[in-house]
Amino acid sequence: MxxxxxxxxxxxxxxxxxxxxxxxxxxxxxxxxxxxxxxxxxxxxxxxxxxxxxxxxxxxxxxxxxxxxxxxxxxxxxxxxxxxxxxxxxxxxxxxxxxxxxxxxxxxxxxxxxxxxxxxxxxxxxxxxxxxxxxxxxxxxxxxxxxxxxxxxxxxxxxxxxxHIAGIPGDDFIKDFLPKCTESEKAQIAKEFVKFKERCFVRLLGDMRSYNYVITPTHDFDHIVYKIRAIDFDQQSFEGNLKVYNLQFMKENFKMVEMVGKKLQNSSILQYKIEERSFMAKRMITAPKRTAHLIKCMKNDTISFPENVTQLKQDLINYVGDIAFKKNQNMGEILETILEFVKRNYLNISTK
Known part of the structure; x- marks a missing residue:
């Protein structure tokens, strides 16, 4: 790691x-x-x-x-x-x-x-x-x-x-609460972690170490529902290294990543990733003007260094095999390319 x-x-x-x-x-x-x-x-x-x-x-x-x-x-x-x-x-x-x-x-x-x-x-x-x-x-x-x-x-x-975003800091939860969770609760937390990881990765929110997100338990009838929320947004679309946007490469998240490997099969992980991307696509579709307006601002803004933009473009080309990123000149354009891919893929699936 x-x-x-x-x-x-x-x-x-x-x-x-x-x-x-x-x-x-x-x-x-x-x-x-x-x-x-x-x-x-x-x-x-x-x-x-x-x-x-x-x-x-x-x-x-x-x-x-x-x-x-x-x-x-x-x-x-x-x-x-x-x-x-x-x-x-x-x-x-x-x-x-x-x-x-x-x-x-x-x-x-x-x-x-x-x-x-x-x-x-x-x-x-x-x-x-x-x-x-x-x-x-x-x-x-x-x-x-x-x-x-x-x-x-x-x-x-x-x-x-x-x-204030209420919840148990991720590092405290991993240390003090996770060991006491039932096997069923661990499976549910693993599912939420996969979804949270995918959401951060797709929208390029970096540095989600365990102390930069919280876990919120909610009682629902006879069980507890766990959700994960980011609380630190400093590293939005800044770093050039694609791994910074992937929670599994942060050593503070190792126990969570390990739990996902134990509790979820690869087919379930893929299912939850698709579910999260579909949810994000629906959110964009229901607020198209606001999304487009924000991305337009990002495309006309400077929120990173040129070398970071160059590295991230190449990392994404290597990761997804899509040369569309070559045309991107800044972080706003890179994010637009990713989100357009997510939205297009959802529309293609939903119309079949």
């Missing part, structure tokens, strides 16, 4: 939001004026390490601000919460409390995680404040269009607000 050092290239830069992408975001109600920016949250005066229930470092730190800054920041974050989850009405703000503002010291995006609590009933949720990156925005939108889940996020200038 290849190592991440060989799979991943140098650190990915943040790409700016183009004018065309910004117009797309406006059209689809993804942008709205917000009262605070990412850089404002960097004004914290100090921090303490956040530990988990096992007293292990979570790589998050809890920030604290001056009394004056904190009052202003808290009020602005409450406003953002109402914009993200409601209509921005200020009537609910008196019932909200900002319990914590945590800063992540690990990874590319270095996000802030904001814990918001309703003081009337103690229910709480989170949202994230990040630096805007075109790759991440394309990743979020593609997830919204092509996956079974809707994504809730807002972009304003250089700040990105993301809704």
């Amino acid at each position: 290849a190592s991440e050092e060989k799979l991943m290239s140098k650190k990915k830069p943040a790409f700016p939001i183009s004018e065309m992408l910004n117009e797309y975001l406006k059209k689809h109600n993804r942008t709205i004026k917000i009262p605070i920016f990412y850089d404002d949250l960097l004004r914290f005066q100090g921090s303490i390490v956040v530990y988990d229930k096992n007293d292990e470092d979570t790589l998050w730190v809890r920030t604290y601000y001056s009394e004056f800054d904190r009052a202003e920041i808290d009020n602005s974050l409450k406003k953002i919460y109402t914009l993200l989850h409601s209509d921005g009405n200020d009537d609910t703000i008196p019932f909200l409390n900002i319990d914590a503002i945590d800063y992540c010291t690990f990874g590319n995006s270095k996000p802030f995680r904001v814990k918001v609590r309703n003081i009337l009933n103690d229910n709480y949720t989170y949202f994230y404040v990040k630096k805007t990156d075109a790759s991440r925005v394309y990743g979020l939108e593609l997830e919204h269009i092509l996956s079974p889940q809707n994504m809730n996020f807002l972009v304003y200038k250089d700040t990105l607000i993301e809704e």
Whole structure:
């Protein structure tokens, strides 16, 4: 199994939001004026390490601000919460409390995680404040269009607000929960992993190591249904190495890959891959204008390096044997070629 050092290239830069992408975001109600920016949250005066229930470092730190800054920041974050989850009405703000503002010291995006609590009933949720990156925005939108889940996020200038995606982090699930699952549950998780793997691979979402996705268990009558969701979209259509988009080459996923080999026959794996591609094709067909508009933005944008585009084209030609990729000049065109193939193949099968 290849190592991440060989799979991943140098650190990915943040790409700016183009004018065309910004117009797309406006059209689809993804942008709205917000009262605070990412850089404002960097004004914290100090921090303490956040530990988990096992007293292990979570790589998050809890920030604290001056009394004056904190009052202003808290009020602005409450406003953002109402914009993200409601209509921005200020009537609910008196019932909200900002319990914590945590800063992540690990990874590319270095996000802030904001814990918001309703003081009337103690229910709480989170949202994230990040630096805007075109790759991440394309990743979020593609997830919204092509996956079974809707994504809730807002972009304003250089700040990105993301809704929290609930679930058990993949690495924690593999370590603490997977060994306790029944054989039937493991077979169901294996099926979901194949579908998730195919979805990420087809839409070129890279670096899906186990801590970049969550597993959500839902009770349904007499059994538990498991779903897998991506939570990190930084590596959307950036890397040149095709293996970066294939979960099985990440060592953190080895136990999941091993379980798929034990629980599923090759014919079942192929069936689940076809099912996922068909689902993605249906999503594109039901929202053709939105899909086409987003791909047009990508085709006119720069979200990778020329050498990555060249390598990925060649890797795809070697993998699928289709020379159509030779004409592609950027990541948007490569993704368009893949998605058109998926849609065309579905239409050919469904009309037989």
